[in-house]
Amino acid sequence: MDASEQPPADNLYVTDPDTDFEPVDELTEAAAREQAATLREALRYHDHRYYVLADPVIGDRTYDALFSRLETLEAAFELDTETSPTRRVGGVPLSELETVDHVAPMRSLDQSGEASDAREFDRRVHEALDGDEISYLCEPKFDGLSLEVVYEDGVYQRAATRGDGQQGDDVTEQVRTIPSVPQQLRGEFPDVLAVRGEVYMPREGFQQHNRERVERGEDPFANPRNAAAGTLRQLDPSVVAERPLSVFFFSVLESTVELETHSELYDRFPEWGLRVTDEAEVVADIDEALAYRDDLLDRREELNYEIDGTVLTVDDRNACDRLGSTARAPRWAFAYKFPARSEQTTVRDIVVQVGRTGRLTPVALLDPVEVGGVTVSRASLHNPAEIDRLGLDVGDVVAIERAGDVIPDVTAVIDSEHAGQYSFPEVCPACETTIERDGPMAFCPAGLGCPAQREQAIQYYATREAMDIEGLGEEGVAQLVDSGLVDDLADLYQLTAADLTGLEGWGETSAENLVSELGRTREPPLADFLTALGVPEVGTTTARELATHFETFAAVRAASEEELQTVPDVGPKVATAIREFFETEENIAVIDRLLDHIDPQPVETTGGDELDGLTFVFTGSLDTCTRSEAQELVERNGGAATSSVSGNTDYLIVGSNPGQRKRDNAAEHNVATLSEDELVALLDQHGIAID
CATH class of the missing domain: 1.10.287.610 (Helix hairpin bin)
Structure with missing residues (x-):
């Protein structure tokens, strides 16, 4: 023992x-x-x-x-x-999930279901390592929710979802209730340990939990992954405590203990009290790795948890450091996916959904069929070209697969009694505007003039990444639209508390809170406003780049395609999408009405040269502002804010729960490290204040 x-x-x-x-x-x-x-x-x-x-x-x-x-x-x-x-x-219910920075990036994996791609990964690894002999750690690819868990002096400190890989939702109190997550590490544990794991709901627990939901008259979860994800984002930890979640741990994000191989974790983690799968195995070469995957595929249904492939990891950590990573994924690991599960059923109808950006997506309504333990009654047909490829019509018997084991797809027509196929509509089903084609895709060009796009645009406008209007979710927007109180974005700013209290479920407090929240957004930062408009191809990063470059909304709105392409990350396709959005007649009318109520604030400038020539890197969380706001402040004043430490870095700013790697790189390159208070003092010396 x-x-x-x-x-x-x-x-x-x-x-x-x-x-x-x-x-x-x-x-x-x-x-x-x-x-x-x-x-x-x-x-x-x-x-x-x-x-x-x-x-x-x-x-x-x-x-x-x-x-x-x-x-x-x-x-x-x-x-x-x-x-x-x-x-x-469980503890006290939370009002919302806060966003926290990860101690180290939680990257995705390159993946494929083809053996040839796995062999190509192996070839690249050997080529980069000059033919050195390597072994692979093979592990199941868990189909759950990725998680960062941090310990200090062996005591549980916090947990966060993967999010975008740099930041995630703080689920510390929710994860505290999961029995397989120790509150205190065992044995000779490291002083600092940040680990990555996968939260999942065991199959047996999932079936029992769904049975209980149905008995209470609630809709069952579609699959164990959705059940785990939905549970972990519950604001009341006591609800999480009642549900059968578990965790497998499989990698180290930061630690004060050095490990020579990844497989050492399978000895160390249990010693520290961290649960691991007993399906991991070290193999000598790619042939054995592929055989491991095939064997696990054969035994997949015997496991009490969902997996959708295997992960192949170069076991030697020094070799991994030599291989490095791209911005998105490590070069030393690869996910070899399982084929999607497939079943057959009959198409009973085809409906066309209108997306927020006008894209039209045909959806097949099916006789319910169980695919991999999940009852499927609808499946995406993606676009008109996919219907053409399949030759599909209502009444056909089709093969259904769960792509990535989550999203159902129609993959083939098995039996058809019709000579023809479904005719895709020529006009938008929501507004009857003539449909436009772009390659295999179909779009409604009416923009914010289309009722379907308009409702989704209002929903997106209120989301956290846009205007962050608390109290205005999907159901609330639908209620406002159905009641006739809101027809487009501008109508939001004419709502009164009296309007809202006349609706079911709205009390005086919730009504006054929403009106107050809307009032708070009447002078939004330009980047937030550009994001909130839902311009096709423009996410939060591009919106920030546009705001920084053009400084005012009027300048962005009037910019030509050539001017737009001078902005970082804006190519011809994105520039064309932006111009078409601002030139669409219906969009012009809605935006003009919206500008009667709000005033997007120009990007602040202070001369732009106070920090000229200085490069900053941030690690950990800040108290005086978010890390993103600090980076923007540096850039507004002529400095550069980069994501990694190099010989060109002037300062590493160290907040709470910082990453060890950046601090090690700072020491290696002799880069000055500053606390948050020291950063504030430095900025003050340059006449810059953190708001």
């Missing part, structure tokens, strides 16, 4: 514990404190045996009795601690 698996010495509640406890009111505070500490130690050991080793040494009833006793002691003598097992029952 490994040392970390040894039971706590002289603990009364480990082996055959006596659960006939003396009355609480007969205990002194000192005795209660000692008993609570002994119970916490024992419960952590039992949690480790059950959730990590899958080898419990006591029964469920005995565990429940120990747990209940600890709850009673903590309540009676106010002995609760952050790392107590009782914290898993």
